[in-house]
Amino acid sequence: MNIEQFKQEVIEYSKEIGIDKIGFTSAGLFEELKQRLITQQELGYQSGFEEPDIEKRVTPVKLLPKASSIISIALAYPSKLKDAPKSTKEDRRGIFCRASWGQDYHTVLRDRLKKLEEFLKKRIPDIQLKSMVDTGELSDRAVAERAGIGWSGKNCSIITPEFGSYVYLGEMITNFPFPPDQPMEDQCGSCRKCIDVCPTGALVQPGQLDSSKCIAFLTQTKGFLADEYRTKIGNRIYGCDTCQTVCPINKGKDFHFHEEMEPDPEIAKPKLKPLLTISNREFKEKYGHISGSWRGKKPLQRNAILALAHFKDKTATQDLIMLVHQDPRPVIRGTAAWALGKIGDASAEVELLKAFEKEKDEQVKEEIQKGLALLHETS
Structure with missing residues (x-):
């Protein structure tokens, strides 16, 4: 099998099933992430919702013993609410963040990952796969960064040139040796708007979040x-x-590619x-x-x-x-x-x-x- 050609087939199929961006990286240790996580733990900056075992978060072979590569996927979600209802003095309204508009993104991404798994299993029946979305052990952002989906912004979000940071992320570890993609250069430059406007000062410095204040x-x-x-x-x-x-990179970014993600304004x-x-x-x-x-x-x-x-x-x-x-x-x-x-x-x-x-x-x-x-x- 021509590995590079097979990778292209996977990329083409991913587009067919509604994956907006796909990247590939090795299943090696996430060394830089490990140091960051240790620092976060020492400073008490964790939220408590994460996987507590740092080794599992940075060592893919602990999750799939013969892990060779990781596939990272991204789906773009809407940033603008069409026909948004107005808040009035008699009927004040609250707001859910954009990542909670439409159907639960865990369900949407798991659906895409399942379809991708089925495709891979058809082509390579004995392939080993382990998929996860958000609640898995791996850091979705660290995987996406290394797989060239986008760069890690000062606001701790993955920022893609195409969709800004309005993307959901998921990944699949596999024992198949997909050729890795190149990570992307940081394009935040000297901008620090996100740090300056954070309402609680939770963005301690570029790329460091005190979750307990977020x-x-x-x-x-x-x-x-x-x-x-x-x-x-x-x-x-x-x-x-x-x-x-x-x-600034998110300015004007608003994508309505997926029906499941369309928000009900009410x-x-x-x-x-x-x-x-x-x-x-x-x-x-x-x-x-x-x-x-x-x-x-x-x-x-x-x-x-x-x-x-x-x-x-x-x-x-x-x-x-x-x-x-x-x-x-x-x-x-x-x-x-x-x-x-x-x-x-x-x-x-x-x-x-x-x-x-x-x-x-x-x-x-x-x-x-x-x-x-x-x-x-x-x-």
Whole structure:
């Protein structure tokens, strides 16, 4: 078999099944990544969602013993919402990040990788393959960078010349020795817009992210959000796109190649108040197919409360009072109490005092006191 010719066949087939970019690299150790990951761990910059075993993240042969090469794939996703609904004073809206528009990207990429696997198995029946998307051990970005998909931007995203950083990544380890592609030169130059505008200063320096400060990570946490970040969330329900939207290379990049990725505007920019009382069943029916639903409804409801506080939405006062009195979850009760103080509707004071009297949870009591203090500041 002519290996180079077979590689071309794989590239052609990848286009047929809706893979927008494909690259190949060796299955050797990711040495530079290993050092970066050790540093991240030492500095406490990890999110906790990663594979904890660094050796598995940087050593492909630990995942497929006879690994010889890795195929990296990229699919471009939309960056602009067509017919975006307007947020009004009576009906404020939140926003899901672009990576959570349309069908869960894990499902979409796994579909493409499965088709690619089937193609390879037909041609080489005894080929060994291991595919992964995002939640696998390998770093999608490190693989994509080495496979020439794009370069690693200062915002820690892979940036492609064609699609900017609006791409989903996945990879497949194989024992077949595909010739590797050349990595791409960094094209960020002296630009540091992403670092300068990061709302929480999570981009510590070019290519280094303190995940614990990153809004994309914070919106996925389940507990109380630290006070210092509550006013930074804005109206984000899930994720953050700031470091992508300011990137000059992303300017004008908007691709609608894949039907599954097309966003429903009412889901991408949902009304905030209905989110507060949505049932588990309604949540699953409406949001279950998007990647932003993976942590369940509680973090998104907490973020919706913070968004209402951001808007100082007095039309939400009664909804929030109801949560303070009736919601069984301390995080929701406490965040609602804080939000009432931030909104500054004087009518909430009596209700917060009532709630304080009957509240058993110490953290919630603390949040009620914060809410009352904020109310007094604004009165």
